[in-house]
Amino acid sequence: MYALLARIAEGLEPLRKKFEQHVKAAGLGAVSKLIEAGDAADVDPKAYVDALLEIHRKNSETVTRSFKSEAGFAASLDKACREFVNRNIATGTSSTKSSELIAKHADMLLRKNNKMAEEEDLEGALNRI
Numbered sequence: 001m002y003a004l005l006a007r008i009a010e011g012l013e014p015l016r017k018k019f020e021q022h023v024k025a026a027g028l029g030a031v032s033k034l035i036e037a038g039d040a041a042d043v044d045p046k047a048y049v050d051a052l053l054e055i056h057r058k059n060s061e062t063v064t065r066s067f068k069s070e071a072g073f074a075a076s077l078d079k080a081c082r083e084f085v086n087r088n089i090a091t092g093t094s095s096t097k098s099s100e101l102i103a104k105h106a107d108m109l110l111r112k113n114n115k116m117a118e119e120e121d122l123e124g125a126l127n128r129i
Contacts, residue, residue: 002067012072019059019067020076027055027084035089043090045104053128056081102129 005011030051034043059077067073091097109125 012070016072016076019062019073020080023055023059023077023080024084026059027052027081028088030055031084031088031090043101045101045108048090048101049105049129052081052085055084105129 002012002015005015031048034047034051038044056077059080063069063073063077085098086095088098090101106126106129109129
């Protein structure tokens with residue numbers, strides 16, 4: 001479908017919008033599943049960050065593989081991720097809740113240095129965040 005729509009002027013725009021809506025819905029759904037398992041005020045930072053990273057990873061692979069890393073789709077992915085990271089059921093009306101959860105997760109990674117076997121494992125985990 002991408003190859004066909006790419007030939008038409010402005011043919012990719014509807015596909016970009018649908019992709020953005022899909023990513024946003026997937027991200028909000030992943031966060032909602034976390035909240036269903038527990039309390040919105042007691043979200044596990046690791047589970048929260050892992051859910052966000054998994055959605056971004058899967059859709060980033062889609063942009064690379066299916067959309068040939070086209071800049072418009074990468075921008076749609078970034079816009080959708082920004083939306084579901086900052087405005088979801090776990091953050092509520094707070095504009096800082098998501099960044100607090102990400103910071104707590106990074107802090108936990110740095111504190112448990114004896115559990116990490118290699119420095120590269122720790123560095124890789126922090127780079128994914």
